[in-house]
Amino acid sequence: MAVAAIRTSKLSKDYGLGRGLFELDLEVSPRExxxxxxxxxxxxxxxxxxxxxxxxxxGGAAYIFGLDCRRDxxxxxxxxxxxxxxxxxxxxxxxxxxxxxxxxxxxGVDPTAVxxxxxxxxxxxxxxxxxxxxxxxxxxxxxxxxxxxxxxLILDEPTSGLDPLNQQQFYSLLREARDAGAAAFxxxxxxxxxxxxxxxxxxxxxxRLVNVAQLEELxxxxxxxxxxxxxxxxxxxxxxxxxAAGVDxxxxxxxxxxxxxxxxxxxxFEAIRNAKVTDLVSxxxxxxxxxxxxxxxxxxxxxxxPQ
Amino acid sequence: MTAVALGLRLGRWGIAGFSVxxxxxxxxxxxxFYQLAGHTPEQRAAFAxxxxxxASQLTLILPPPTRLDTVGGYVEWRSxxxxxxxxxxxxxxxxxxxxxxxxxRGLVESVLAAGFPRFAWIASRVAGFAVAxxxxxxxxxxxxxxxxxxxGESVGLLPILEVAAALAALGxxxxxxxxxxxxxxxxxIATAAxxxxxxxxxxANTLSRTFTxxxxxxxxxxxxYYELNQPxxxxxxxxxxxxxxxxxxxxxxxxxxxxxxxxRDLGSPALTLPVRPxxxxxxxxxxxxxxxxxxxxxxxxxVGLAMWAAGLAAVGAVFVSLTKTIIQPLLSIPALxxxxxxxxxxxxxxxFLGYFWLSFAQLLFAGFAIAQVARWSAEDGDGRLxxxxxxxxxxxxxxxxxxxxxTLGALVIAAVSEVAVLVxxxxxAMDVSTQKVTxxxxxxxxxxxxxxxxxxxxxxxxxxxAVGLLGALAFASYLLAEVGPIFKWPDWVQDLSAFKLFGMPxxxxxxxxxxxxxxxxxxxxxxxxxxxxxxxxVGA
Numbered sequence: 001m002a003v004a005a006i007r008t009s010k011l012s013k014d015y016g017l018g019r020g021l022f023e024l025d026l027e028v029s030p031r032e033x034x035x036x037x038x039x040x041x042x043x044x045x046x047x048x049x050x051x052x053x054x055x056x057x058x059g060g061a062a063y064i065f066g067l068d069c070r071r072d073x074x075x076x077x078x079x080x081x082x083x084x085x086x087x088x089x090x091x092x093x094x095x096x097x098x099x100x101x102x103x104x105x106x107x108g109v110d111p112t113a114v115x116x117x118x119x120x121x122x123x124x125x126x127x128x129x130x131x132x133x134x135x136x137x138x139x140x141x142x143x144x145x146x147x148x149x150x151x152x153l154i155l156d157e158p159t160s161g162l163d164p165l166n167q168q169q170f171y172s173l174l175r176e177a178r179d180a181g182a183a184a185f186x187x188x189x190x191x192x193x194x195x196x197x198x199x200x201x202x203x204x205x206x207x208r209l210v211n212v213a214q215l216e217e218l219x220x221x222x223x224x225x226x227x228x229x230x231x232x233x234x235x236x237x238x239x240x241x242x243x244a245a246g247v248d249x250x251x252x253x254x255x256x257x258x259x260x261x262x263x264x265x266x267x268x269f270e271a272i273r274n275a276k277v278t279d280l281v282s283x284x285x286x287x288x289x290x291x292x293x294x295x296x297x298x299x300x301x302x303x304x305x306p307q
Numbered sequence: 308m309t310a311v312a313l314g315l316r317l318g319r320w321g322i323a324g325f326s327v328x329x330x331x332x333x334x335x336x337x338x339x340f341y342q343l344a345g346h347t348p349e350q351r352a353a354f355a356x357x358x359x360x361x362a363s364q365l366t367l368i369l370p371p372p373t374r375l376d377t378v379g380g381y382v383e384w385r386s387x388x389x390x391x392x393x394x395x396x397x398x399x400x401x402x403x404x405x406x407x408x409x410x411x412r413g414l415v416e417s418v419l420a421a422g423f424p425r426f427a428w429i430a431s432r433v434a435g436f437a438v439a440x441x442x443x444x445x446x447x448x449x450x451x452x453x454x455x456x457x458x459g460e461s462v463g464l465l466p467i468l469e470v471a472a473a474l475a476a477l478g479x480x481x482x483x484x485x486x487x488x489x490x491x492x493x494x495x496i497a498t499a500a501x502x503x504x505x506x507x508x509x510x511a512n513t514l515s516r517t518f519t520x521x522x523x524x525x526x527x528x529x530x531x532y533y534e535l536n537q538p539x540x541x542x543x544x545x546x547x548x549x550x551x552x553x554x555x556x557x558x559x560x561x562x563x564x565x566x567x568x569x570x571r572d573l574g575s576p577a578l579t580l581p582v583r584p585x586x587x588x589x590x591x592x593x594x595x596x597x598x599x600x601x602x603x604x605x606x607x608x609x610v611g612l613a614m615w616a617a618g619l620a621a622v623g624a625v626f627v628s629l630t631k632t633i634i635q636p637l638l639s640i641p642a643l644x645x646x647x648x649x650x651x652x653x654x655x656x657x658x659f660l661g662y663f664w665l666s667f668a669q670l671l672f673a674g675f676a677i678a679q680v681a682r683w684s685a686e687d688g689d690g691r692l693x694x695x696x697x698x699x700x701x702x703x704x705x706x707x708x709x710x711x712x713x714t715l716g717a718l719v720i721a722a723v724s725e726v727a728v729l730v731x732x733x734x735x736a737m738d739v740s741t742q743k744v745t746x747x748x749x750x751x752x753x754x755x756x757x758x759x760x761x762x763x764x765x766x767x768x769x770x771x772x773a774v775g776l777l778g779a780l781a782f783a784s785y786l787l788a789e790v791g792p793i794f795k796w797p798d799w800v801q802d803l804s805a806f807k808l809f810g811m812p813x814x815x816x817x818x819x820x821x822x823x824x825x826x827x828x829x830x831x832x833x834x835x836x837x838x839x840x841x842x843x844x845v846g847a
Binding site: 052 | 690
């Protein structure tokens with residue numbers, strides 16, 4: 001049996017006042033892309049820092065490819081590519097110097113891989129770090145994480161600050177890494193992003209793992225806020241909308257209806273099939289909003305995902 | 308008003324630190340005066356005479372004194388003379404931080420986006436520093452009052468207010484000059500450029516006391532106008548016009564800075580050189596320097612190191628010239644020639660060079676070590692350490708690499724400045740012992756490492772507080788070397804000072820026990836910092 005890429009056992013980091021990470025049991029297989037979801041302050045970055053050996057857990061243990069993240073941290077980091085949540089400041093160093101500096105510390109970096117990634121993201125390495133935009137700093141971080149073709153990628157909100165085109169570029173880079181045999185652990189608070197690229201997701205709330213789910217299970221939790229406007233003077237099919245499967249929080253104001261749709265849009269479209277809709281706007285709520293509505297007041301771990 | 312309050316809040320640690328520093332400085336000098344000067348008018352006159360001889364040798368740093376037989380005159384010279392340089396450094400750091408540091412952090416962008424006018428932003432920062440420097444300067448005055456009170460003497464309130472006003476006005480003018488230069492230069496070199504200008508203005512004033520051809524240039528220096536004020540010494544005066552000139556310099560420079568700030572893009576300097584279009588590159592740097600442990604650290608800092616080395620070499624050459632200028636007239640007196648020859652074992656120039664040059668070089672090397680520690684703290688704060696530790700490097704390797712980079716950097720600076728001193732001595736036809744100068748220059752490396760080792764522990768323990776605490780430690784160490792002999796403290800207490808451990812290698816030879824203690828501190832310090840580093844959270 002292959003050694004797990006990541007395994008944690010009762011991993012805890014208690015910052016006091018209920019903040020931190022508590023008794024995390026998690027396993028990520030080789031060649032698996034694992035999404036780590038949670039609202040701000042849930043403990044995603046704390047988990048990642050424990051895995052990277054940057055902070056000392058107050059309890060439990062974490063292993064990467066069977067190596068203890070704390071005791072064997074140097075050996076662990078030979079296998080890992082890391083992207084922090086916030087890019088550090090490299091001031092007046094040029095992009096190519098940052099790559100050479102950290103590449104020199106790491107060793108074994110293939111310049112061809114660097115060039116390939118820089119070209120894909122159109123990242124000019126001759127410019128100074130100070131001159132980079134937020135997106136370009138993120139691209140440099142991605143390059144630094146991928147440049148040595150690691151066995152495991154640990155990425156903290158990798159696409160924040162990237163435009164949609166570069167997000168797609170990142171997704172394809174990650175898929176290629178997985179196809180080449182790498183595993184990935186990436187944190188995010190964007191549900192749609194995780195749906196794009198992950199095989200499994202772990203959902204974290206208030207420092208505790210609420211659930212670990214396959215991708216298809218995620219559709220049950222995913223929700224959209226929908227605003228509908230019906231033509232003046234035409235009937236509003238309020239009852240049909242209210243009774244449609246997966247539709248909640250319906251409110252009606254004249255010809256305007258707003259509601260939440262969880263899962264498929266089919267039942268809602270069926271409910272409004274014979275009505276005259278003049279406008280329909282669908283937005284994905286933030287993860288915080290989804291958590292508030294889905295997990296509402298239930299204590300962490302008490303409410304399971306619907307099957 | 309809100310912006311002034313914000314500026315004061317952002318600089319509260321600076322206000323607290325420099326207030327304590329000014330207070331302690333004046334208090335210690337006042338206490339020292341009563342220890343040394345005696346109580347009768349005759350004893351104090353004799354003391355003043357001996358101090359005047361010392362003052363003539365310190366003209367490169369301190370202003371000429373008056374009425375050294377009084378506590379006011381003595382503290383004005385020893386404390387407020389030195390505080391001028393301290394306040395200038397404070398103004399430099401604060402103003403470059405306000406002008407470009409806050410801009411890099413996005414603070415200025417947020418403030419301007421909230422509808423705050425650019426001119427008002429500059430005005431509020433200047434007003435904030437005016438208040439801050441006045442508070443710290445008054446604390447210096449209070450130190451004198453407290454010191455005098457221990458001997459049952461009193462100091463008038465008016466002279467205290469006057470000396471505080473003059474010192475605050477000097478700090479403010481340095482602040483505004485830095486603000487102005489920071490508008491013109493890019494963020495990368497703003498502090499260095501402003502520091503260089505302030506250094507030139509400082510030396511234009513102090514060197515004009517020795518080199519008469521500089522006397523017209525000193526009119527440009529704010530330090531000259533500060534020195535015209537001597538309100539603490541009996542018979543001295545508060546030079547209103549000079550103080551108003553300082554305020555005028557501050558207003559004009561701040562107004563010019565505001566005009567430039569209005570006209571430039573945020574994040575860019577007012578003066579931009581045309582940039583040659585450069586082709587896009589996707590290649591990493593091919594330099595082999597990045598691949599060798601600790602060489603990459605030196606290579607990364609090559610510009611800064613070159614500036615430190617060039618600066619120290621230039622200052623060293625100036626000190627050689629100064630030594631010659633001071634000693635030459637004394638040697639024309641036959642009796643003194645005989646006295647000096649016997650007193651320093653025939654190595655007259657070597658010994659005096661040691662006194663002038665090495666005392667100053669020690670301060671600069673301590674400054675170099677503190678600057679490197681500031682860098683380590685910044686690496687921690689801005690996330691670079693986190694990324695470095697994501698590579699297969701142990702924490703102990705990071706600490707060892709830092710120590711090695713600092714050692715090699717200090718060695719390069721010491722070697723370059725030594726060569727400059729020896730070459731300048733040769734051209735000045737001064738008979739200087741090459742071996743002794745080499746030994747003394749090399750001794751500056753462990754001296755810097757003592758501060759670096761302490762800084763390494765502090766940076767590993769609490770990176771945010773490291774620079775402030777190390778600065779306080781360096782100040783306490785300097786003060787200990789100064790006042791230890793005055794109060795006749797035991798040797799083991801005085802040996803706690805790195806300045807004392809360094810000794811006087813050019814005149815008294817190498818202090819081997821001092822060197823051994825320094826090496827022990829270095830080993831223990833860096834060892835302890837490895838232990839602390841291994842146990843702490845990074846990036847939390």
